[in-house]
Amino acid sequence: MAEAYTVTRRARFFRRIMRPIFRGIFHILGPVKITGRENVPLRGAYLIAINHISLFEAPFITAFWPVAFEAVGAADIWERPGQSTLVKYYGGIPLHRGVYDRQVLETLLSVLRSGRPLLISPEGARSHIPGMRRAEPGIAYLVEKADVPVVPVGIVGTTDDYLERGLHGKRPSLEMHIGKPFRLPQGVIEGAARREVRQANADLIMKHVAALLPPEYQGVYADPNGLTPQTNE
Numbered sequence: 001m002a003e004a005y006t007v008t009r010r011a012r013f014f015r016r017i018m019r020p021i022f023r024g025i026f027h028i029l030g031p032v033k034i035t036g037r038e039n040v041p042l043r044g045a046y047l048i049a050i051n052h053i054s055l056f057e058a059p060f061i062t063a064f065w066p067v068a069f070e071a072v073g074a075a076d077i078w079e080r081p082g083q084s085t086l087v088k089y090y091g092g093i094p095l096h097r098g099v100y101d102r103q104v105l106e107t108l109l110s111v112l113r114s115g116r117p118l119l120i121s122p123e124g125a126r127s128h129i130p131g132m133r134r135a136e137p138g139i140a141y142l143v144e145k146a147d148v149p150v151v152p153v154g155i156v157g158t159t160d161d162y163l164e165r166g167l168h169g170k171r172p173s174l175e176m177h178i179g180k181p182f183r184l185p186q187g188v189i190e191g192a193a194r195r196e197v198r199q200a201n202a203d204l205i206m207k208h209v210a211a212l213l214p215p216e217y218q219g220v221y222a223d224p225n226g227l228t229p230q231t232n233e
Contacts, residue, residue: 019062023064030157031174032064033176036177045114048061050154051154053130054162055083072118131217131219140197150182154217
């Protein structure tokens with residue numbers, strides 16, 4: 001079993017200082033709208049699932065979420081000037097795309113088992129356009145093993161040109177819509193069906209995210225019939 005996850009003193013200090021600074025920056029760049037704050041659990045572990053268009057979702061949700069959470073991101077961010085400094089001081093968890101890393105998975109499970117919320121993008125990479133891409137099954141694995149609820153979050157406005165438009169005074173708006181926590185269907189997953197079931201559960205998570213977004217953002221999870229996904233509340 002993985003050791004209990006702890007946040008370094010440096011990361012705690014950095015988060016305390018930078019979160020309000022980033023809130024101020026976003027308010028300066030343009031209007032911010034947040035709905036569903038009442039859906040954020042008051043305590044305990046949960047997984048925050050978001051749509052992922054650009055580099056701006058993570059700092060946006062980090063700045064305005066009621067509490068500081070742990071976050072996992074693509075390892076290449078740790079190699080980019082500026083961004084690498086921010087993620088290192090924040091205490092982010094790097095993940096190499098498409099590579100099975102048992103140690104990283106154990107770290108993520110340790111975060112959740114230690115009672116802390118964790119932010120993840122189920123798509124695994126930026127889409128660069130509003131339409132959502134299909135989720136990777138890894139998020140369902142984490143939820144299954146840690147037995148935690150999922151809080152879906154739909155983010156609107158974080159396009160690649162967001163900062164440029166903001167710096168040129170165009171006042172681009174950002175929206176964060178927080179859905180109700182839910183749990184995935186429970187059951188023993190064995191054999192060849194394991195990946196199929198986890199993919200279906202990952203898709204279920206993303207359908208909840210898509211339900212919080214306008215049609216042009218829903219991508220492969222657009223539901224022309226307007227059906228609400230069924231889950232165990």
